[in-house]
Amino acid sequence: MMHEAESKKKYLIIGGVAGGATAAARIRRLSEQAEIILLERGEHISYANCGLPYYIGGVIQQRDRLFVQTPAAFARRFNIDVRTQSEAMSIDPDRQEVSIRTVDGRSYTERYDELLLSPGAAPLRPPLPGIDLEGIFTLRNVADTDRIKAYLEGHQAKRAVIVGGGFIGLEMAENLHQLGLEVSLVEMAPQVMAPMDYSMAAFVHEELQSKGVALYLEEAVAAFEQVGEGLQLRFQSGATLAADLVLLSIGVRPETKLAQEAGLKLGETKGIWVDEYLQTSKAHIWAVGDAIEYPHPVTGQPWLNYLAGPANRQARIVADNMVLGAQQRYEGSVGTAIAKVFDLTVATTGLPAKRLKQLGIPYLSATIHAASHAGYYPWARQMAIKVTFAPSDGRIYGAQIVGYDGVDTRIDQYALALKRGMTVAELTELEQAYAPPFSSAKDPVAISAYVAENIRSGRMQPLYWRELCEADLSKVALIDVRTPEEYALGTIPGAVNVPLDELRERLAELPRDRALWLFCGVGVRGYLASNILRGQGYREVRNLVGGIKTYRAATTVIQRPSDPHAGAASAKAAAEQPAAAPELRVLDACGLQCPGPILQLRRAMDELPVGGRLEVRATDVGFPRDAEAWCRSTGHRFVGSRSEGGVYIVQLEKASVCAQEASRPVSAGQRNKTFILFDDDLDKALATFVLANGAAATGGRVSIFFTFWGLNVLKREHKPRVAKDFFGRMFGWMLPSDSTKLPLSKMNFLGIGPRMMRYLMKQKGVDSIESLRQQALAAGVEFIACQMSMDVMGIACEELLDEVTVGGVASYMERAEQAGVNLFI
Template sequence: MKYVIVGGVAGGATAAARIRRNTEKAEIILFEKGEHISYANCGLPYYIGGVIEERDRLFVQTPAAFGKRFNIDVRTRSEVTAVDVAAKQVTVRKADGSVYTESYDKLLLSPGASPVRPPLSGIDLPGIFTLRNVSDTDRIKGYMQQHNVKRAVIVGGGFIGLEMAENLHHAGAEVAVVEMADQVMGPIDYSMAALVHEHLLQKGVKLYLKQAVEGFEKNGEEGLTVHFKSGIKLDAELVLLSIGVRPETRLASEAGLKIGEARGIYVNEYLQTSDESVYAVGDAIEFPHPLTGKPWLNYLAGPANRQARIVADNMVFGNKVKYEGAIGTSIAKVFDQTVASTGLPAKRLKQMEIPYLSATIHSSSHAGYYPGASQMDIKITFSPEDGKLYGAQIVGYDGVDKRIDEYALTIKRGGTVYDLVCLEHAYAPPFSSAKDPVAISGYVAGNILSGKMTPLYWRELQQADLSKVTLVDVRTADEFALGGIKGAVNIPLDDLRQRMQEIPTDKPVYLYCGVGLRGYLASNILKDNGYKDVRNLIGGLKTYRAAVAPLPAPGTGNTGGTSCCSSSSFTESTSACECKPETEVKVIKVDACGIQCPGPILKLKKSMETLVPGERLEVRATDAGFPRDAEAWCRTTGNRFISSASEGGVYKVMVEKATPCAVEASRPAVEEHGKTFILFSDDLDKTLATFVLANGAAATGKKVTIFFTFWGLNAIKKVNKPKVKKDIFGKMFGMMLPSDSLQLKLSKMNMLGIGAKMMRYLMRSKGIDSLESLRQQAIDNGVEFIACQMSMDVMGVKREELLDNVTVGGVATYMDRAEQANVNLFI
C-alpha cells in the first residue's frame, strides 16, 4: 500500500508517523513545499520577540531525522501542484522547477491555511509581513536585526496579533494594534475582551478599534505610513498583517473534490473527502460543530493532531474511527494575562438565534490566604431549558489552562452546568480553593436556572430607563464614595434589612456590588421580604465598568505613567513621583494579594491610618481595579497617589500620606452655587415649571433642592398610598385636596378640569415629558426633595403618603440649603 501525504506540518507529519506505527509494510511519501516539517508553529512569535532564543528549538524533527526514524520518504521543497483522482497521482514541482508525477493508493491532504493579504495599496512594500511559517519568521527576524524598529503596527487583534504585540513590545518596539471590530480577541465576548483592552493599555499598547486600514506608503529610508479609512495616519518601521487566514483548497477544488458551505474541504465523519481514496485534515477542512451541527473552520493545532491520528487509522484499517468534531478550545498569553475560550460565546449564540443564558464570576486562582493568588474572570454560556453548557471564556493569570480544559471536556461530553459542580477538583491552598472557580460558575448558573437569582446583564443595565427602576448599590459607603453607577442609591448589604423601607415595592429593583456576590445575597433578602421584581448585575461593577468604559484615544494618556505629578487617568507606570527623592521617604509595604474587592482598598485605608504624614504605603494587590480605586480614594481623601505598576497579574500602588493642612488644601473650595426652590402651589402649570427649572439646574452639576410646603405637598404624594390613621381635620383636608399629582389643576383656564386634561394631551402630542416623568428625572438627577414638617402637621399629611425619596425637614433645613445657593425661587 502506497500512502502519499501533502503537507508536512502538524496534521501531515503526525499522520505519517501514525501510519508507520500501524504498519511496517507500507510505502509512505511526505511532500512539503517548505524547507521544514513538524515545527512549532505556535512558538514563532516568541522566537521573534527573543523569548525563545534558539531557533533550533522550534523544530520537533528535522526532515532527515524524521525520515530515518519512521522510514518515511520525506521530500521538502516539493510542492504538489495538482491531484488527478481518476489516475490516482499527484503532480509535483521541485525547487529547481522540474515537474514529475507520483502515484498513490491513498492520499492525505493537509495543506493548511494561508494568511489573508487584501489588495491594499502599498501592501508589498518592504517592512510589511505576515506570519504563518518559519520562512516568514526568518524574514521578520532578519528585518528587525537590519533595521531600527522603534514602532510597529499590527493589523488585526486576534490571538496571533496580540501574541506578536507582546513579543514586539518585548523586543523594544512601541506597538499599535488596529482592529476593524470593536474588540480584540474575536472568539470571546465584548465584556471579556474589555478586560484585555484594560491590560493592553496598561502595558502601553495603543488600540485603534473600529478602524480599517486603507493602504500603506513608504516614509523615508526605513519608515512606513499606515493610512486608515477614517483619515488617521500611523508611522512605523514594521507592519504585521494578522487579519486572518483562509483554507488552502485550491488543490482539492481543481481536483474536483467537494468544497463545503464554509468554503473548506468537505470531509465525512471518517475524514474522507468526496473521493473514497482521498482524506483531508487540518486547517483546510470544514467539519460540523458538535453544538450547532453546522460546518465550520477550525484553525487550531490540537484538533489537527487529533484528526491526523484518526485518519491514519482509517487509511490503514478502513473507516472504523469517527471524528467527533472540535469546539474551538484556544488559549493565548497576552503580556501578563492568559486568555482562553471554548465552545460558543454569547455573541455567536445570539447570531445563530440559539436561546442562551450566561453567568460571569470573578474568583481567585487559588485560596486567597495563600500568597500569590490572582484574579480569574470567567463567563459561561448555557441553555435556559436544561442548562446544557455551550461555552466558557476566561481572562486571568494563573490556572486558566486547567479550568478551560475542564469546561471543554464538559462541553464535548454534552454536559450541563450541573456537571460543573460535580467535578472533583484537587484542592490544596497553593493550587485551588475548596470551592473551585469552575464549581462556583456552576452554582451561579444553577441559581439563575432555578430562579433563585434573576440576572441583570451589563447591556440591559446600560440601556435601561433608570427612571422606571430603583438602582441600589449594596457595597460599603467607602466603596460607593469611590464611584458607582449614576442614579444608584447606596444601601450597604449589612444595612439592607434595617433600611428596606427606602426601596419602593412598586417598581423593579436592580442591585449591584463589586463582583456580584453581595448583590446575590441582597436579592435573596428582598425577594424573601415580598419584592417581586429583583435583579442582580451579573459580574458586578467590575464587568460593567470594563464593558461600558470608553477607550482613551491613543496618544491621549493611555501609555504614560500615573503619578502625583500627573492628572491622567490610571495607566501603567514603573517610576515613582519625582516630587520628592525616594531616599527621604519611609515606605511601608502591605500585601493585599488574593483579596477580592473591596478588601484591597479597605486595607489601604486602614494601613494609612497608622502612617504619619510624609510616609508612603506600597500596596500589592491582584485586583485589577485596585489602582483605579486607589487613585480615586486619594482624590477624595487628599492623600497623594504616587505611582502604579503591574507585573504578572500583581498591581503595585504607592500612596503618600498628606498632612492635615495639605488634605484641606487639596480639597476644592465650596462654591455656594446651589439652587433652591420653594413650591408653595399645587397648580399643574406652576408645578411643571418647578421641575423643568430644577432639572435644568441639576444638569449643570450643581446641588438642587426643592422645599415642598403647604399646597406644594400635593405634587409629591404617592398614587397608591397606604392606609394611615388621621384625625378629623386630616380627613377633611384629604377629601378637599388633590390625592396625587395626577389630579392637579391649572391656575387659569382650568374649566372644571378640562384645561388640565388638555394641557397633558398637548404635552404628550408634542413629545413633552409629563409632570410625573419630569419629577422622576429630578429624582434621578439627584435633586433633593424636602417636605415641610409644619405643613404636613397642619394639613394632616403623613410621611407614608409621600414619595419614598422625600425627606422631612423644617425651616432650619431650608435655610441651610439657601445659604449655600445663589438662586432661591418661590413658586
C-alpha cells in the same frame, strides 16, 4: 491480522506540518511494510508554528528548538520518504496520481493508493495599495519568521504596527514590545480577541494599554505608503499612522485550490468537505487540519477551525481509517484556545454569547471573579470567568477566562464538559484537587457552575451590563449594596447606597412599585441581597451579573491614541516614583476581593505617620483605580502604581490636615509646567522626559525648551542632507548625531556606559529615551527648539523631529510666567 497486499499500500501525504507529519508517523506505527511519501513545499516539517512569535521576541533563543523533527531525522526514524521543497501541483482522482514540481523546476507524477491532504491555511493579504512594500509581513511559517528576524536585525525599527487583534497578533504585540519597539495595534472590530465577548476582551484592552500598546479599534486600513525610510498606514477614516514594521494578522483562509481543481467538494464555509471519517467526496482521498470544514458539536453547523490540537487528533484518526478502513469517527472540535498576552492568560472554548445571538440560539450567561487559589495563601490572583449555557436544560455552550494563574487547567475542564454535552448542574459534580497553593475548597469552575445553575433555575434573576446601559433608569430603583466606603469611591450613576448588612433594617427606603436592580463588587453580595428582598415579598429583583467589576471593564471608554492624554497614566506613575521616602510600609492585600484591599489600606493609613508612605500589593485589577479615587476623596497623595505579573502595586503618601486642605483643585495656570533641557547627557534627557510625561498626566500645558546641547536630543536619526558652513560642519562632527548616540554624564567610558545603561533599561523593562520622547509627544507635551542655539551651532530645522517648533526666549518666558513649575536640567 493485515493481509500482505494491504500492508504494502502506498500512502501519499501532502503537507508536512502538524496534521501531515502526525498522520505519517501513525501510519508507520500501524504498518511497517507500507510505503509512505510525505510532500512539503517548504524547507521544514513538523515545526512549532505556535512558537514563532516567541522566537522573534527572543523568548525562544535557539532557532533549532522550533523544530520537533528535521526532515532527515523524521525520515530515518519512521522510514518515510520525506520530500521537502516539493509542491503538489494537481491531483487526478481517477488515475490516483499527483503531479509534483520540485524547487529546481523538475516535474513528475506519483501514484497513490491512499492520499491525505493537509495543506493548511494561508494568511490573508488583502489587495490594498502598497501591500507589497518592504517592511510589511505576515507570520505563518519558519520562512516568514526568518524574514521578520532579518528585517529587525538589518533595520533600526522603532515602531511596529500590528493589523489584527487575534491570538497571533496579540502574541506578536508582546514580543515586539519585548524587543523595545513602540507597538500599535489596529483592529477593524470594536474589540481584540474575536472569539471572546466584549466584556471579557475589555480586560485584555486594559492590559494592553497598561503595557503601552496603542489601540486603534474600529479602524480599517485603506492603504500603505512609503514615507521617507518608513511606512505610513492610511485608515478609511482618513487618519494616518507611522510605522517601521507592519505585521498583518487579519486571519487566514484554507488552502483549497488543489482540492477544488481536483473536483473535490467544498463545504458551506469554503473548506474541504469531509465526512465523519475525514474522507473527502472522492474515494481514497482524505483531509485534515486547517483546510477542512466540519460540523461544530454544539451547533451542528460546519465551521473552520485553525488549531493545532484538533489537527493532530484528526491526523491520528485519519491514519487509522486509511490503514484499517473507515472505522473511527471524528467527534468535531469546540475550538479550545489559549494565549499569553503580556502578564495575562486568555482562554476560550465553545461559543461566546455574541455568536449564540448571531445564530439565534437562546442562551444565558454567568460571569464570576474568583481567585486562582485560596485567598489566604500568598499571591492569589484573580480570574474572570464567563460561562454560556442553555436556558432549558443548562447544557454548556462555552466558557471564557481571563486571568493570571490556573487559567489553563480551568479552561480544559470546561472543554471536556462541553465535548461531553454536560450541563452546568453536572459541572458542579466535577471533583477538583484542592490545596491552598492550587485552588480553593470551592474551585472557580464549581462556583461558576453554581452561579449558572442559580440563574437557570430562577433562584437569581440576572441583570446583564448591556441591559443596564440601555435601560431607562428612571423606571427602576438601582441599589448599590456595597459598603459606604466602596460607594464613596465611585458607583454607577443613579444608584442609591443600601449596604447589604443594613438591608433588612432599611426596607422602608425601597420602593415596591418599581423593579429593584442590585449590584455589588462582583455579584455575590447582590445575590444575597436579592434573596433577602425576595423573601420579604419583593418580586422584581435582579442582580448585576459580574458586579460593578464587569460593568466598569465593559463600559470604560478606550482612549484614542490621538488623545494627548492617552497613555499618560503609566508615565505619571513612572515620573512620581520617589527617590526616597521617610518611611515605607508594605501591606499585602493579595487574594482579597473588593472591598478588602481598600479597607485594609484605610486601617494602615490611620496608623501611618504624616509623610509616611504605604505600598499596597493587591490582586484586584480594579484596586489601583479605587486607591486613586480614595486619595482624591481623602486628600492623601497617590504616588503611583504598577503591575507585576498580575499583582497591582500602589504607593500612597499620608498627608497632613493642612496638606489635605491644600489638595483642593488648583487653577489651570498652576497646572502648567515648563522644562529647560540644556544638556545632551543620556541620563539627564531621560529624567526630563520622565518628568514631562508625569507632568502631562496631571493636566495643564507642559513645554520643554531645548537649548544648546539639549538640541541633540531632538535630532532625527535619519537626517536629510543640509548645506552648512565650516562651523556648522564642525559642530556636526563633534556632537552626537541623534538621541541614540547620547553620552552619560558619569561613567561614559568612551561610549561603553550608554550602551550598558540602555541594555540594563531594556532588561529591567524601562522604556528607552526614544520611547519616552514619543510618549511625551503623544501626551501633548510641547517641544520648543531655541532659535539662537540652532543658529550658533549650525543646526537646521530639517535635522529635527517634525513635531518640534522653533522659538526664542520670549516663547519660553511666556510659558514660564503661566506655569506653576519651572525646571532647569
